[in-house]
Amino acid sequence: MKTDFRDMWRQLNHYQQEAVLDENPACVVNANVGSGKTTVLIAKVLWLHMEKQIPFEDMAVLTFTNKAADEIIARLKKSCEGEIAPEQVHGFGTFHSVALRLLKDRLSVETAGWTKEFTVMDPDEETDLALELITSRGLKVKYKNRLKKRLEQEYGAYESGKAESRYKDDLFALYPLLLKEKKRQNKMAFSDLLRVSTELLSPGGGSADAEAENGVWRPAWVIVDEVQDSDALQMEFLAALLGQTGKGEEHKEHEEHRGKLFAVGDPNQVIYSWRGTGDNMFFLLKHRFGARELTLPVNYRSGASILEAANRFLQFGTGIQGDRENRGTITVKNHYDPFQEAEYLAERIRGMHESGTAYRDIAVFYRLQRQSELLAKVFERHGIPYELSVKETLKDIPVLDWLVKVLRFSVNSMDEQTGIAVLADPLYGEKCTKKKAGQIVREDRRETSELYRRMKEFPCGVFSGKEEEFPSAQALFDWFGLREALHPTSAEYRRDAQTALAFLEEVCAYCGQILEEGPGKRYMDCMREFINSSALYGMKIDAGEKNAADKNAVDGGETGEAPDSVKLMTLHASKGLEFDTVFIIGVNPGLIPLRCTGFEQEEEERRLFFVGMTRAKNELELSWYTNPGEPGVAGEYSRYLKMIPEHLISGETGTGGSSEKGYGLQQMRRQIQENRKKKEQPEEKKVRVRHRKYGEGVLVSDDGTTVEAEFPGYGKKQFLKAFGEVEIK
Numbered sequence: 001m002k003t004d005f006r007d008m009w010r011q012l013n014h015y016q017q018e019a020v021l022d023e024n025p026a027c028v029v030n031a032n033v034g035s036g037k038t039t040v041l042i043a044k045v046l047w048l049h050m051e052k053q054i055p056f057e058d059m060a061v062l063t064f065t066n067k068a069a070d071e072i073i074a075r076l077k078k079s080c081e082g083e084i085a086p087e088q089v090h091g092f093g094t095f096h097s098v099a100l101r102l103l104k105d106r107l108s109v110e111t112a113g114w115t116k117e118f119t120v121m122d123p124d125e126e127t128d129l130a131l132e133l134i135t136s137r138g139l140k141v142k143y144k145n146r147l148k149k150r151l152e153q154e155y156g157a158y159e160s161g162k163a164e165s166r167y168k169d170d171l172f173a174l175y176p177l178l179l180k181e182k183k184r185q186n187k188m189a190f191s192d193l194l195r196v197s198t199e200l201l202s203p204g205g206g207s208a209d210a211e212a213e214n215g216v217w218r219p220a221w222v223i224v225d226e227v228q229d230s231d232a233l234q235m236e237f238l239a240a241l242l243g244q245t246g247k248g249e250e251h252k253e254h255e256e257h258r259g260k261l262f263a264v265g266d267p268n269q270v271i272y273s274w275r276g277t278g279d280n281m282f283f284l285l286k287h288r289f290g291a292r293e294l295t296l297p298v299n300y301r302s303g304a305s306i307l308e309a310a311n312r313f314l315q316f317g318t319g320i321q322g323d324r325e326n327r328g329t330i331t332v333k334n335h336y337d338p339f340q341e342a343e344y345l346a347e348r349i350r351g352m353h354e355s356g357t358a359y360r361d362i363a364v365f366y367r368l369q370r371q372s373e374l375l376a377k378v379f380e381r382h383g384i385p386y387e388l389s390v391k392e393t394l395k396d397i398p399v400l401d402w403l404v405k406v407l408r409f410s411v412n413s414m415d416e417q418t419g420i421a422v423l424a425d426p427l428y429g430e431k432c433t434k435k436k437a438g439q440i441v442r443e444d445r446r447e448t449s450e451l452y453r454r455m456k457e458f459p460c461g462v463f464s465g466k467e468e469e470f471p472s473a474q475a476l477f478d479w480f481g482l483r484e485a486l487h488p489t490s491a492e493y494r495r496d497a498q499t500a501l502a503f504l505e506e507v508c509a510y511c512g513q514i515l516e517e518g519p520g521k522r523y524m525d526c527m528r529e530f531i532n533s534s535a536l537y538g539m540k541i542d543a544g545e546k547n548a549a550d551k552n553a554v555d556g557g558e559t560g561e562a563p564d565s566v567k568l569m570t571l572h573a574s575k576g577l578e579f580d581t582v583f584i585i586g587v588n589p590g591l592i593p594l595r596c597t598g599f600e601q602e603e604e605e606r607r608l609f610f611v612g613m614t615r616a617k618n619e620l621e622l623s624w625y626t627n628p629g630e631p632g633v634a635g636e637y638s639r640y641l642k643m644i645p646e647h648l649i650s651g652e653t654g655t656g657g658s659s660e661k662g663y664g665l666q667q668m669r670r671q672i673q674e675n676r677k678k679k680e681q682p683e684e685k686k687v688r689v690r691h692r693k694y695g696e697g698v699l700v701s702d703d704g705t706t707v708e709a710e711f712p713g714y715g716k717k718q719f720l721k722a723f724g725e726v727e728i729k
């Protein structure tokens with residue numbers, strides 16, 4: 001059943017309605033956390049579409065993550081009659097994905113020096129290419145270990161015509177060489193996607209004729225989510241989409257521009273400044289586009305206690321107003337170490353579930369991805385269904401890293417750098433020296449390398465006959481001679497071959513879907529699209545993402561709800577989400593906050609904690625360890641816990657049991673002392689053991705025949721002593 005837009009409209013408060021109805025040439029909504037930014041953004045798109053008859057095709061809706069764009073499209077599909085075809089939402093996506101689509105389908109990328117067949121480079125690949133150029137051209141560039149950052153940071157100065165780089169070296173000579181090389185190899189780095197599309201979209205960037213010829217796309221509305229996270233390049237892209245010329249010029253001189261800008265964001269949630277965002281984005285945007293500023297002050301998500309605590313971490317604005325009657329609870333807990341904490345969480349979550357809370361309403365946040373490993377093991381052992389948000393890239397799996405390069409070179413044989421990397425890989429394929437690989441690729445020596453010939457001639461020879469029918473995964477596997485290339489005598493062969501085949505099946509399924517959605521596309525275009533999008537977003541690799549206990553998770557099925565599992569994620573990944581109950585673990589100095597090198601970084605850590613806290617609707621539980629077991633992490637509570645007024649921290653959490661007490665500062669101090677004592681006593685007596693699979697553990701008993709030991713994440717295990725599986729230290 002479709003959601004009636006009028007119902008949605010009635011639920012909006014007057015601040016939200018004003019934002020939806022605003023038709024100024026530019027408007028930025030500087031909104032509080034949880035005040036309905038996403039709700040307003042979706043209502044705005046629907047209002048424009050339904051009330052103002054602006055087709056989706058005439059809107060650019062730019063988000064910070066692909067997931068956010070997918071969610072917006074899913075919400076529109078629920079609200080609109082009829083199907084929404086992919087071409088209709090061509091302009092919906094992340095800045096980079098929309099730029100890529102424009103370059104592929106709507107802009108004459110040839111005028112900038114690339115062909116339509118260009119591929120997207122992996123972020124590290126550009127640095128490797130730059131390093132190769134430095135060596136081959138004998139350039140003197142300082143701080144090569146920071147080259148990636150230097151290339152990003154100093155580009156602005158180079159482009160503005162500054163004569164010398166910051167360290168007075170050859171960095172500025174490197175930029176044009178690098179650009180030339182990328183054009184020669186027909187590939188673009190992420191930043192090129194934005195830069196080149198900005199250039200081609202700008203009325204001043206291409207000739208008026210070219211613009212007319214190519215029908216440059218000028219959306220009637222440019223709508224931006226999480227605008228606080230944009231950087232300078234993204235701002236230029238916005239200006240170009242809006243048809244504004246000349247950097248730094250003010251809107252008044254260019255009133256002829258067609259597009260209107262509507263952006264929502266929250267400066268208190270800037271958590272990516274290391275990527276080039278500044279917390280002054282609102283001011284910059286407002287000035288640049290002459291934007292009207294609106295606010296959304298009311299938070300609808302969290303209970304009053306949680307908001308009052310969150311207000312202590314607010315850096316901009318006068319405070320968050322709440323709307324909920326329920327105050328919510330904040331609990332602070334101390335655990336001896338991460339293992340005990342994981343055991344506690346598993347039991348606690350099981351208890352909550354038994355009392356009627358769905359697993360999907362619970363989330364556990366941590367500062368560093370590696371903290372999830374222990375949690376995952378313990379949850380698995382306890383049969384708690386969980387979903388781990390990991391941003392694994394294909395690069396993390398050597399055989400896929402190599403195979404993607406094989407495909408990348410096959411769809412863009414101008415990409416010498418990748419061709420050489422395939423042939424000179426130390427694990428797979430020909431394993432030639434770099435020098436020999438360079439000769440084969442540069443001199444097109446097909447007779448010397450069968451793999452090179454197959455990549456170069458791809459896709460000719462793969463098709464069984466009908467051009468429109470895609471080859472199977474097995475046909476691709478055979479065409480590239482992967483049986484030999486993956487080295488059947490290697491210990492990893494079986495696993496590698498299975499992984500490669502499963503990956504090729506994904507490729508075939510993706511290409512098949514693109515063809516179905518857009519008949520008329522060629523096989524190579526589909527494959528290139530797959531390669532480019534996997535470079536841009538990484539690929540979701542299933543292995544290890546869902547646990548065996550997921551069999552307990554009830555699939556959302558027809559309701560479209562996510563499967564019923566607890567979400568485990570970093571604080572960064574929690575942005576934009578909300579849960580009934582949130583656990584933030586490891587609130588110890590050195591983790592939350594991480595060790596900071598400066599004031600700005602400290603401010604950002606604080607904002608990150610703020611983002612985490614404000615995901616909770618009803619219950620927020622913060623915990624810290626006496627014995628974190630990590631170098632650089634102090635066994636004491638973080639100053640962030642001290643910033644929360646004691647009266648907001650609740651006592652009994654209601655689930656009973658002596659360990660369920662909430663903690664005021666006094667109690668915390670007492671608990672530290674008790675935990676320290678605990679640590680001092682049994683630790684001295686502990687006999688450490690080691691097992692090949694379970695790692696380090698503690699001896700529980702040894703009767704001469706059987707050994708019992710306890711391993712973090714696995715619990716107690718018994719072994720026959722005669723087998724010598726356990727090493728007693």
Ligand SMILES: Nc1ncnc2c1ncn2[C@@H]1O[C@H](COP(=O)(O)OP(=O)(O)OP(=O)(O)O)[C@@H](O)[C@H]1O
Nearest residue numbers: 011012013032033034035036037038039300301576
């Ligand atoms: N007018 C309203 N009345 C009642 N609930 C609302 C209203 N507007 C938004 N909400 C609810 O408030 C919660 C937060 O909304 P939303 O996620 O849109 O906020 P946000 O500003 O995007 O959050 P964040 O700052 O975390 O990104 C959601 O559960 C949403 O359904």
